[in-house]
Amino acid sequence: MSKKSIIETEQEIIDDFSLFDSWEDKYEYIIDLGKKLPLLEEQYKTEENKIKGCQSTVWLVASYTDGRVFFKADSDAVIVKGLVSMLITVLSGHRPDEIIAAKLDFIREIGMFTHLAQTRSNGLLAMIKQMKNYAIAYKTIQGIEQK
Template sequence: MTIKEIQEEIVDEFSMFDDWMQRYEYIIELGKNLPLIADQYKIEENLIKGCQSKVWVHAEEKNGSVVFTADSDAILTKGIIAILVRAFSNQSPKAILDADTDFIDAIGLKEHLSPTRANGLVSMIKQIKMYALAFQAKA
């Protein structure tokens, strides 16, 4: 699936919920199902700067695609990074760099987060794009 198709799938899933309490519960559920990052990658250099809670993102290149793993010490933040990992993992660096993040606004996520969490979300996206840029430069 393309990033756009995955993002549309996420938007469709969020549209099934009537209110934000249900959406928060869904985000938390997504976080619980996030494949865990290996402990060896829970290191300072994989921490996202600008996040209130601790968020680790690790990326590696496999067969021309960038594969992300992540974790957070905060349950809601873990759900947010789970959404981003789902949208961007197993895609080419170019596809990640070219992808927009309009789906975040389409599900209303940014407007329903505290300012510090919204900044953290922006920092997570920025880091994902930086990893893609690094892998593209290596290619």
């Protein structure tokens, strides 16, 4: 299974964003990304799958198959759905160590932190933290299983 590295995927997102001149166009692109996010099954839209620290409601679930972590998510806010879609594109399908080590510089490179309201930036950081926490948990489980 040849999957692009996290850094390669981040660079693709940076390149995509460089095609847009205005932040209005960039927001439209983020919203489009959110619309393409596969639907999250209703059974996962539970309190324990909600990300704490997000102003909007965001559900995030992870699974672990063949040494790789896969994410699914949904949100009730279109911009947030697009943001989590970008994170899933970058992180899903990678090994726990890769996810834990990911710097996610693309977020700064495309200017997200300077163009998001403080509450949205906090929510984005909460999503990243939760995804990395899942990776840490799966790495721990993997280590236990190997003993």
